[in-house]
Amino acid sequence: MPGEKQINLPATERLLSIMAQLRDPKLGCPWDVKQTMKSLTRYTIEETYEVVDAIENKGLSEVKEELGDLLFQIVFYARIAQEQQHFSFDDVADAISRKLIRRHPHVFAAPSGQENNLSSEALAKQWEAIKQQENAHKNNSQESVLDRVPNNMPALMHAQKLQKACAKVGFDWPHVLPVLDKVQEEVQEVREELEAKTVNQQALEEEIGDALFAMVNLARHCNVDADTALRNASNKFAARFKHVETLAQKQNRPLADMPLSDMEALWQKVKAKEKGNC
Incomplete structure (x- = not known):
């Protein structure tokens, strides 16, 4: 029976055994056997986004399944490294365990029974100091x-990562209002490019990029994750647009045949309903 020899193993050991069998050059799966660390990266990114989507939009059973898919990616990388005699899954688990203990002295090095009451600012400074010590030894x-x-x-x-790295050495706006001014400045430069007699597409792309970068900086200064904020805005837009489609269907009017003014009226009706104004 397929997988019979793994069925009674502890869960993690079973997964590692299955991975080893999939990678067997003679008896394994041809697709799994030919994969490399580089070829797997696209799938790892996809699985990460599927975890995020499950957390935001689905139930816990789907979250469990997607986390399993992501764990399989980690096991896959570790198996390839083990075959090349670099490191194993146990080495990966040991490395992160040591790092977590090292970076949380307020938890693991504190006297027994002592309550941890460090402020967020103190924790952040401690975290960065430990990371700098780690980097100094590399x-x-x-x-x-x-x-x-x-x-x-x-x-x-x-x-956001670039801006955060620069901020750690003091290259950053001291307050949020100058960042907002920078956003407005960059948006104005987009407008000026659009209002030019001849629009330079490359220059326009550059100015829009600058405006986006400034908005990310604004989000960071407001303690907002830019990716999460945009994802939420996209989800909100999608939900509203689906409601517009529903209203149009009730009127037996295809959106493609509807003037923009009528679609905008439906859009405003959806927004008003969300706010409880109708």
Whole structure:
């Protein structure tokens, strides 16, 4: 019976055993066997977003399933590394365990029974001090505070990480209002580019990028995660648009045949209903 030899194993050991069988050069799955760490990255990103979607829009059973899919990605990477004699899944688990203990001295190094009452600011300073100590012990030749920011992050997250890294060394606005002024300045530059006699598409893209970057900075100063804020705004837009479609269907009017003014009226009706004004 398929998988019979793994059925009585503890859950984690069973998963690792299944992964090893999938990667067996002769008896495993051809697709799994040919994968590399690089080829897996796209699937890891997809699985991460599916976890987020399940948490935001689905039930806990779906969250459990998606977390399993994401865990499988980690097990996959560890198996490939083990085959190349670099590290194993146990090494990965041990490394993160050591890091968590090292970065939480207020929990693991505190006297027994002592309550942890450090402020958020104190915790953040302690966290950064420990990370700096860790980096000082690493044998690397980094020349920039930005070298540890991955370039292949989603754009909004990448922008926020860059800004946060610079802020740690003091390159940051001291208050939020100048950041808002910067947003308005960048939006005005977009307008000026659009109002030019001949629109330079490359310049327009650059100005819109600057405006987006400034908005991410504003979100960071307001303690708002830019990616989450945009995701919520997109979900809100999608929900409203579906209601507009429903209203149009009730009128037996395809949206494609409806003038924009009528669609806008339906949109405002949906917004008013959300606010309880009708």
